[in-house]
Amino acid sequence: MSAPAPHKVRVTREHARELLRQMILVRRFEEACVEQYGAQKIRGFLHLYIGEEANAVGVMQALTPEDAVVATYREHGHALIRGIPATAVMAEMFGKAAGCSRGRGGSMHLFDASRRFYGGNAIVGGGLPLAVGLALADKLRGLARVTCCIFGEGAAAEGEFHESLNLAALWKLPVLFVCENNRYAMGTAIERSESVPDIRRHAEVYGIASETVDGMNVVDVEVAARRAAEAVRAGEGPRFLENHTYRFRAHSMFDPDLYRDKAEVETWKKRGPIVRFSQWVLETGTLHQADIDAIEAETAQTIADAVAFAEAAPPEPVEDLLRDVYAPRPAAPEPPAP
Amino acid sequence: MSATRRITYREAVREALREALLRDPRVFLMGEDVGRYGGAYACSSGLLAEFGEERIRDTPLSESAFVGAGIGAAIGGMRPIVEVMTINFSLLALDQIVNNAATLRHMSGGQIAVPVVIRMATGAGRQLAAQHSHSLECWYAHVPGIRAVAPATIADARGMLWTALQEPNPVVIFEHATLYSDEGEVPAGGEFAVDIDRAAIRRAGADLSLITYGGSLKKALAAAETLAGERIDCEVIDLRTLRPLDEETLLASVRRTHRALIVDEGWRSGSLAGEIAARIAEQAFFDLDAPVRRVCSAEVPIPYPRHLEEAATPQVDTIVAAARGLMRR
Numbered sequence: 332m333s334a335p336a337p338h339k340v341r342v343t344r345e346h347a348r349e350l351l352r353q354m355i356l357v358r359r360f361e362e363a364c365v366e367q368y369g370a371q372k373i374r375g376f377l378h379l380y381i382g383e384e385a386n387a388v389g390v391m392q393a394l395t396p397e398d399a400v401v402a403t404y405r406e407h408g409h410a411l412i413r414g415i416p417a418t419a420v421m422a423e424m425f426g427k428a429a430g431c432s433r434g435r436g437g438s439m440h441l442f443d444a445s446r447r448f449y450g451g452n453a454i455v456g457g458g459l460p461l462a463v464g465l466a467l468a469d470k471l472r473g474l475a476r477v478t479c480c481i482f483g484e485g486a487a488a489e490g491e492f493h494e495s496l497n498l499a500a501l502w503k504l505p506v507l508f509v510c511e512n513n514r515y516a517m518g519t520a521i522e523r524s525e526s527v528p529d530i531r532r533h534a535e536v537y538g539i540a541s542e543t544v545d546g547m548n549v550v551d552v553e554v555a556a557r558r559a560a561e562a563v564r565a566g567e568g569p570r571f572l573e574n575h576t577y578r579f580r581a582h583s584m585f586d587p588d589l590y591r592d593k594a595e596v597e598t599w600k601k602r603g604p605i606v607r608f609s610q611w612v613l614e615t616g617t618l619h620q621a622d623i624d625a626i627e628a629e630t631a632q633t634i635a636d637a638v639a640f641a642e643a644a645p646p647e648p649v650e651d652l653l654r655d656v657y658a659p660r661p662a663a664p665e666p667p668a669p
Numbered sequence: 670m671s672a673t674r675r676i677t678y679r680e681a682v683r684e685a686l687r688e689a690l691l692r693d694p695r696v697f698l699m700g701e702d703v704g705r706y707g708g709a710y711a712c713s714s715g716l717l718a719e720f721g722e723e724r725i726r727d728t729p730l731s732e733s734a735f736v737g738a739g740i741g742a743a744i745g746g747m748r749p750i751v752e753v754m755t756i757n758f759s760l761l762a763l764d765q766i767v768n769n770a771a772t773l774r775h776m777s778g779g780q781i782a783v784p785v786v787i788r789m790a791t792g793a794g795r796q797l798a799a800q801h802s803h804s805l806e807c808w809y810a811h812v813p814g815i816r817a818v819a820p821a822t823i824a825d826a827r828g829m830l831w832t833a834l835q836e837p838n839p840v841v842i843f844e845h846a847t848l849y850s851d852e853g854e855v856p857a858g859g860e861f862a863v864d865i866d867r868a869a870i871r872r873a874g875a876d877l878s879l880i881t882y883g884g885s886l887k888k889a890l891a892a893a894e895t896l897a898g899e900r901i902d903c904e905v906i907d908l909r910t911l912r913p914l915d916e917e918t919l920l921a922s923v924r925r926t927h928r929a930l931i932v933d934e935g936w937r938s939g940s941l942a943g944e945i946a947a948r949i950a951e952q953a954f955f956d957l958d959a960p961v962r963r964v965c966s967a968e969v970p971i972p973y974p975r976h977l978e979e980a981a982t983p984q985v986d987t988i989v990a991a992a993r994g995l996m997r998r
Contacts, residue, residue, distance in 0.1 A: 457764055460735075
């Protein structure tokens with residue numbers, strides 16, 4: 332089953348503006364990251380989401396602040412749309428204590444417990460068991476919350492993927508699994524790593540209702556995510572979305588991108604989520620060019636503020652190196668009852 | 670001294686589990702065969718009937734998923750006790766324990782606590798061969814962010830779980846598989862919870878510090894008895910907590926006795942015994958009257974036949990022989 336095409340969905344002017352604003356925020360933020368990487372302010376791995384923005388933006392519309400998100404190392408977009416301020420995310424990329432993980436995580440490990448954003452997990456497949464556990468806690472506590480677990484198609488080859496899907500289905504846990512299938516696990520094309528490249532079918536094997544979604548279309552993603560999240564929240568057990576998407580940039584800043592055809596990249600770029608949605612809002616008269624220009628101007632300011640904030644933030648004193656390895660414990664254990 | 674009663678190690682673990690489930694509604698137990706089967710080592714028998722399937726959860730054979738789910742549930746406000754059948758199987762969950770449980774607090778800048786307790790059986794002695802008999806405690810003790818404890822006595826098996834559950838950090842509890850049927854004293858009632866920060870001096874002595882933990886403690890104590898007959902007075906130290914090590918207690922002992930013999934069922938290379946020896950050398954070198962010695966497992970996958978299994982692991986006679994050597998007798 333495929334989601335309705337965008338023109339069949341009623342999208343208000345305010346909502347269209349918000350969807351576009353969020354996608355542009357993620358895009359411009361990452362473009363700024365590339366610039367800061369060039370200036371050596373950001374180091375290490377930097378995995379860009381450019382081209383895939385419709386997925387984070389679409390899926391996050393379906394979540395409430397009480398829900399939880401478990402994402403991967405390509406999570407700048409998810410973090411920003413979940414509401415972590417661009418200043419805190421950029422400061423994290425700069426490794427500053429003002430960052431959303433006190434600078435200890437960097438690009439791959441963005442966290443915000445107050446927004447129930449649980450990473451930023453850089454072991455492929457490693458986030459799935461965590462998400463299952465968060466959902467188990469909600470179920471045991473009688474809370475009607477959704478844990479949204481985002482991962483790439485590369486995770487489907489990991490044992491943890493299969494173990495987690497089985498467990499979530501077996502125990503009817505409230506997990507919304509979202510596979511962002513961008514077709515490449517680092518440099519390995521899906522056809523070269525999966526005997527059954529139709530990832531959705533793997534979920535079906537575990538009895539999890541699933542849907543294939545056009546991950547280049549933000550409205551499609553939102554519609555599918557809302558439908559799936561509603562079912563999960565209603566106690567129907569896990570749901571699975573396979574979003575077909577594409578990253579326009581290399582896997583990371585270290586990747587020379589030699590494994591894919593330039594023409595393939597160009598073809599996908601024509602279907603880019605921002606280009607496509609902008610065209611649609613203009614053609615339908617939902618938004619005007621002036622609206623888009625205003626979004627761009629507002630976003631440019633947000634990004635400039637974020638970079639300035641990160642730049643100005645003081646480095647953490649080395650004396651604090653060993654903090655946050657262990658949480659402090661009450662000195663004397665509470666004795667058990669007789 | 671207050672009244673005591675005798676129970677087995679297995680009963681101590683079961684009582685501790687039951688008490689935790691009774692006292693804290695956030696506690697639940699999950700693992701392979703913990704429910705209907707009653708636990709591979711029968712530590713949870715009867716708990717399913719008493720607490721129901723929500724709190725006594727049989728899991729599929731998916732170590733990574735159910736250990737990871739324990740970590741996730743701990744983050745989500747529960748106090749999970751996850752049982753992994755043996756330490757060898759825990760390697761299938763090593764990613765979750767090392768990459769998630771141990772790192773999340775630090776990597777999130779202190780935002781996330783992972784109050785999960787992971788119990789597992791460890792060690793040789795039951796002729797279960799190489800995939801069920803290893804002692805890999807030091808792999809976990811190597812990792813910052815984890816607290817690793819090894820209850821070697823019945824009282825510790827009874828008391829450490831509650832203390833571990835009060836800990837906001839992930840705690841791995843190693844239960845040596847040869848201990849479950851042993852009997853020992855626990856308090857008749859009242860206070861069971863024990864300190865998990867400090868090593869315990871199980872036998873005071875003046876000539877030699879015998880430093881050990883877990884399943885080797887009873888062997889070290891037996892060796893100390895034999896040696897006492899030879900007028901070698903051993904102090905036996907039970908580490909109890911493998912990470913962080915209670916350096917203070919063991920260095921103080923070595924400074925009194927001037928000799929150290931470490932007994933560790935792990936393989937010698939890269940062992941916890943090696944770490945302890947290094948710390949003694951670094952901090953108490955000039956207090957030593959003899960080089961530090963170690964009795965560890967032979968560098969071989971633990972073999973099946975009894976005589977070879979015994980030859981591969983520390984035994985009372987090998988400990989006694991090493992102690993005599995250290996005393997130049």
